Amino acid sequence: MNIAIASGKGGTGKTTFAIAFFLANQERSRLLDCDVEEPNVHLFLKGKVVKEEKVTLLMPEIDNSLCTNCGKCVTACQFNALALAGKAGVIIFTELCHSCGGCALACPEGAIKEIDTEVGSISTTLVGDSSELTTGLLNIGHSAAPAVIIAVKKNKPIKEVAHRIVDSPAGTSCSFVASVSKSDYVILVTEPTPFGLHDLALAIEGIRELKLPFGVVVNRISSPDNLATAFCKKNDIPVLLQIEESRLVAETYSRGGTLLDALPHLKQDLRDLLDRLSGVI
Amino acid sequence: MAIIAFSTSGDSQEALLDLRFGRCKNFVLCDVEANKFSVVENSQNMDAAQGAGIQSAQNVIDHKAEVLITGNCGPKAFRVLNAAGISIYLGEAKPIVELLEDYKKGLLKKADSANVEGHWA
Numbered sequence: 001m002n003i004a005i006a007s008g009k010g011g012t013g014k015t016t017f018a019i020a021f022f023l024a025n026q027e028r029s030r031l032l033d034c035d036v037e038e039p040n041v042h043l044f045l046k047g048k049v050v051k052e053e054k055v056t057l058l059m060p061e062i063d064n065s066l067c068t069n070c071g072k073c074v075t076a077c078q079f080n081a082l083a084l085a086g087k088a089g090v091i092i093f094t095e096l097c098h099s100c101g102g103c104a105l106a107c108p109e110g111a112i113k114e115i116d117t118e119v120g121s122i123s124t125t126l127v128g129d130s131s132e133l134t135t136g137l138l139n140i141g142h143s144a145a146p147a148v149i150i151a152v153k154k155n156k157p158i159k160e161v162a163h164r165i166v167d168s169p170a171g172t173s174c175s176f177v178a179s180v181s182k183s184d185y186v187i188l189v190t191e192p193t194p195f196g197l198h199d200l201a202l203a204i205e206g207i208r209e210l211k212l213p214f215g216v217v218v219n220r221i222s223s224p225d226n227l228a229t230a231f232c233k234k235n236d237i238p239v240l241l242q243i244e245e246s247r248l249v250a251e252t253y254s255r256g257g258t259l260l261d262a263l264p265h266l267k268q269d270l271r272d273l274l275d276r277l278s279g280v281i
Numbered sequence: 282m283a284i285i286a287f288s289t290s291g292d293s294q295e296a297l298l299d300l301r302f303g304r305c306k307n308f309v310l311c312d313v314e315a316n317k318f319s320v321v322e323n324s325q326n327m328d329a330a331q332g333a334g335i336q337s338a339q340n341v342i343d344h345k346a347e348v349l350i351t352g353n354c355g356p357k358a359f360r361v362l363n364a365a366g367i368s369i370y371l372g373e374a375k376p377i378v379e380l381l382e383d384y385k386k387g388l389l390k391k392a393d394s395a396n397v398e399g400h401w402a
Contacts, residue, residue, distance in 0.1 A: 091361055
């Protein structure tokens with residue numbers, strides 16, 4: 001089963017929850033860090049990196065012996081990644097390229113060749129004996145986050161397991177869509193604040209568009225009846241779990257510990273949750 | 282002699298220099314020999330999602346300027362302008378006519394590299 005953890009608003013505890021969910025179900029799941037612009041799961045899950053691969057995309061390379069400096073490729077590029085610098089010819093900024101291939105189509109001389117260019121990397125870490133963490137990392141300055149996310153999701157594990165947990169980036173843009181797409185279920189982690197609720201509503205709008213089943217985890221509650229639960233009740237959205245506000249969680253986190261280190265009683269709740277979602281019970 | 286481009290949000294030589302290069306509204310061009318000024322629109326780059334500096338540099342190149350006077354120039358724009366052989370001088374937010382005099386007197390500092398970082402670097 002593919003389960004994506006997302007939120008809309010940043011800082012609600014997506015990664016904190018995803019790590020705890022994974023650790024509670026370690027023998028039957030693997031974790032994918034798809035927050036490729038700033039992956040941080042590996043800071044909390046110590047392990048050995050056993051595999052590293054490059055992520056490449058096709059990007060233009062110009063054959064100066066064929067180029068006539070006509071500038072048609074510059075006009076065709078919708079991402080402002082090309083410039084015609086007078087006699088110096090065409091300059092390519094690959095970090096802005098979206099690999100659409102438009103420049104190669106527009107070139108009347110056939111002077112543009114599309115070649116594999118590195119935009120990011122994927123690493124596999126063994127956590128404990130055999131459970132896997134797959135981390136995507138977008139190269140600095142590059143804009144092709146969705147391509148790296150899709151590559152992480154397609155990356156073959158060393159050992160296949162029953163469940164795949166995807167830690168998604170914050171927001172509701174292309175990276176979010178790439179992360180949650182084709183999931184069997186999306187867990188939205190929110191906090192009971194107006195900000196949390198505002199962005200939760202945006203994320204729900206996106207997920208409904210994608211026609212994916214979803215439920216909500218409310219993090220850092222001071223009361224079981226709160227803004228988020230009222231919103232979910234009103235909109236007929238299942239509340240999967242509520243996690244109490246706790247200074248201990250913050251202190252543990254600041255030392256690199258996990259949610260389960262601070263609140264071990266959650267382990268059973270998180271095992272039950274996966275059972276429920278996968279229909280075991 | 283050279284055509285000089287000034288980044289500005291105004292449309293005449295009395296306007297102040299806009300310290301932004303990539304997302305300035307207009308360029309005022311000065312044909313130094315003829316002492317004539319003209320305006321080139323650059324508003325198409327103001328809302329660009331990315332690459333505003335690169336395309337503003339392209340705009341300056343396409344209008345045959347040989348010198349650019351602006352407030353700040355990032356690494357990508359600098360690379361394009363430098364490759365096209367355009368000299369970049371840095372000025373303050375003063376009227377363009379005053380900066381022109383400063384330039385003629387050799388009072389402006391020539392940029393030999395980008396003086397600010399890219400916005401997304």
